[in-house]
Amino acid sequence: MKVYIHTDIEGTAGWVFYAKFADQGPMNVAHIERMNRLLTGEVAAAARASLDSGADEVWVNDAHGPCYNVLFEELPRQCQIIHGRAGHFDGWLSCFDSTADALVCTGQHAMAGTPHAVCSHSMWHVNGDAVRLSEATMAAALAGYHSVPCVCVSGDDRVCAEVREKIPRAEAVTVKWGIAAQNARSLMPQEACERIYDGVCAGLTRRQEIPPLVIPGPYRLNISDRDPGKMILPKDVEGEDFWETVHRALNRTGYGHYGEDATDDGSFRWPPDKTER
Numbered sequence: 001m002k003v004y005i006h007t008d009i010e011g012t013a014g015w016v017f018y019a020k021f022a023d024q025g026p027m028n029v030a031h032i033e034r035m036n037r038l039l040t041g042e043v044a045a046a047a048r049a050s051l052d053s054g055a056d057e058v059w060v061n062d063a064h065g066p067c068y069n070v071l072f073e074e075l076p077r078q079c080q081i082i083h084g085r086a087g088h089f090d091g092w093l094s095c096f097d098s099t100a101d102a103l104v105c106t107g108q109h110a111m112a113g114t115p116h117a118v119c120s121h122s123m124w125h126v127n128g129d130a131v132r133l134s135e136a137t138m139a140a141a142l143a144g145y146h147s148v149p150c151v152c153v154s155g156d157d158r159v160c161a162e163v164r165e166k167i168p169r170a171e172a173v174t175v176k177w178g179i180a181a182q183n184a185r186s187l188m189p190q191e192a193c194e195r196i197y198d199g200v201c202a203g204l205t206r207r208q209e210i211p212p213l214v215i216p217g218p219y220r221l222n223i224s225d226r227d228p229g230k231m232i233l234p235k236d237v238e239g240e241d242f243w244e245t246v247h248r249a250l251n252r253t254g255y256g257h258y259g260e261d262a263t264d265d266g267s268f269r270w271p272p273d274k275t276e277r
C-alpha cells in the first residue's frame with residue numbers, strides 16, 4: 001500500500017501566526033523553527049499510522065510556502081519526502097498518480113472568507129461558484145482525478161466541517177477550533193498527534209469504502225486568496241481535464257510554474273526572502 005501525505009502548516013495544532021522570512025530576527029526564526037517542529041510531529045504521526053496500517057510506501061509532500069518546512073530527519077526512515085523550490089514541482093500534488101492507494105492531508109486550514117477561522121485563505125471557484133474548494137478539498141479532488149480516495153484530513157474545525165460535507169466517509173481530525181483570524185483554542189501537540197494517528201488508521205482501514213472525490217466537468221476555474229470576492233485570474237480558465245485545467249490555472253497565477261522545466265536561474269536560494277510562512 002502506498003500512502004501519499006500532503007502537508008500544509010496553518011492547520012497544525014498551536015499555529016495561529018505567520019512569520020515573515022524577510023525578518024531574520026531571533027524571535028521570528030525561533031517561531032519558524034517551533035512551527036516546523038509542530039508540523040513535523042503531526043506529519044510523523046500520520047506517517048507512523050500509515051506504516052502501522054500496512055503501508056510499504058509513504059510519500060510526504062511538503063507543500064506549504066517555501067515547501068521546505070518538514071524536519072524530514074525526524075520522520076520514520078521508510079518515508080520519502082518531496083520538497084523544495086515552491087511552485088516548481090511537476091504538479092501541485094507532485095509525483096501523484098494512480099499508483100497511490102490513499103491520500104492523507106495534514107495541517108489543513110479553512111478556505112478564504114471563513115468566519116472565525118485561523119489564517120483562512122485560498123478558495124477555488126469551480127464553474128462560477130457552483131463548487132468552492134479549499135486547498136484540502138482541492139488536494140482530495142486532484143487525488144480523485146486519479147481515482148484515489150482522500151481518507152483523512154487533519155486541521156482546524158472549519159476545514160474539517162468542509163471535508164465532512166464533501167467527503168462524508170473520510171476521517172476529519174480537528175486539532176484546533178478557530179476563534180478569530182489569529183486566535184484559537186488548540187489541542188496540545190501530543191494529543192493532536194494521537195488523534196491524527198487514530199484518524200489515519202481508521203481512514204486507511206476503511207479506504208475501500210471511501211469514494212474518491214470527483215468534480216464533474218467541464219471546468220471553469222478561478223482562485224482567490226484572502227478575499228473570496230477578489231479573483232486572482234482576470235478570466236476563468238476553462239478545460240475538460242481536471243488535472244490539466246487546475247495546473248494551467250495555477251501557472252497563470254504567476255506563482256506557479258508546475259510542470260515547467262525550471263532551470264537554476266539563481267533566483268531561489270535558502271532562505272527564500274519573499275515567502276510568508
Ligand SMILES: [Zn+2]
Nearest residue numbers: 008009064065
Ligand atoms: Zn500553507
